[in-house]
Amino acid sequence: MAECRVWDRKRWQSERTTYKIPKGAGGIGVSVGDALDKFHKERAKNHQSALKACDPLEKQLTSYAKKVAKLKPSSKGERYADWAKLVESRLIGNLKDYKRGLQQEAQAVQQYPRVYAQAVADLREIKTEREEWTGDGTFVPTNAKDAAANFGKLAGWATVVASSSPALSMDAARKYHKAFQDLEAVGWTNNVLNQLARTMQAMLAHL
Numbered sequence: 001m002a003e004c005r006v007w008d009r010k011r012w013q014s015e016r017t018t019y020k021i022p023k024g025a026g027g028i029g030v031s032v033g034d035a036l037d038k039f040h041k042e043r044a045k046n047h048q049s050a051l052k053a054c055d056p057l058e059k060q061l062t063s064y065a066k067k068v069a070k071l072k073p074s075s076k077g078e079r080y081a082d083w084a085k086l087v088e089s090r091l092i093g094n095l096k097d098y099k100r101g102l103q104q105e106a107q108a109v110q111q112y113p114r115v116y117a118q119a120v121a122d123l124r125e126i127k128t129e130r131e132e133w134t135g136d137g138t139f140v141p142t143n144a145k146d147a148a149a150n151f152g153k154l155a156g157w158a159t160v161v162a163s164s165s166p167a168l169s170m171d172a173a174r175k176y177h178k179a180f181q182d183l184e185a186v187g188w189t190n191n192v193l194n195q196l197a198r199t200m201q202a203m204l205a206h207l
Contacts, residue, residue: 002098002100003101004050004094006040006057008040009033009034009036009037013033016083019078019079019086020079021083025068025071025080026065027067032060035057036057039057047102050102051103058099061092065088069084108160108164109165115154116200116207119151122146122150122151123197125141126141127197139187140188148184151180151196158176159173161173167206175202176196179192179195179198180196182195
């Protein structure tokens with residue numbers, strides 16, 4: 001699953017103390033510590049729960065930061081303005097990054113089978129054309145541009161899927177990515193086409 005750098009309650013309390021912010025500042029009526037506990041509990045369940053938990057927490061943190069930014073420090077030296085900026089840039093920023101990562105993973109899981117099937121179809125067409133090719137010089141398939149774009153999409157989605165799901169090993173995704181890089185470097189040679197075929201087959205074995 002996507003990397004989550006959203007603070008837990010302990011980190012929240014520690015950072016808040018550094019800025020001399022009293023508990024309950026902002027007057028939003030809800031404990032941010034409790035909200036963080038709930039968020040981490042929900043995100044531990046599954047991908048869908050994690051994504052669903054992001055918006056409520058972001059809404060609460062945004063409200064909190066806006067209210068805290070308006071508070072005036074007392075003789076105790078509360079750093080309200082600095083604290084509000086930190087919550088916005090670090091905590092809310094990390095939450096948004098996490099949400100984007102989850103969304104990308106969901107999109108990858110959805111797109112991967114379609115892109116994989118298209119890449120396999122493209123490769124079969126190219127290998128057939130290569131076998132029948134009798135020209136001189138460097139072989140370039142008829143569908144070279146579209147096929148290369150599809151192979152590149154597959155490399156990207158495979159990396160995302162492998163980083164978030166045991167259904168596809170990162171090693172298989174990396175070997176395919178290496179074959180795609182070889183294609184970009186040396187062109188549509190028999191060796192490259194065979195590497196693409198082998199690594200695509202290895203990725204299928206994990207799905």
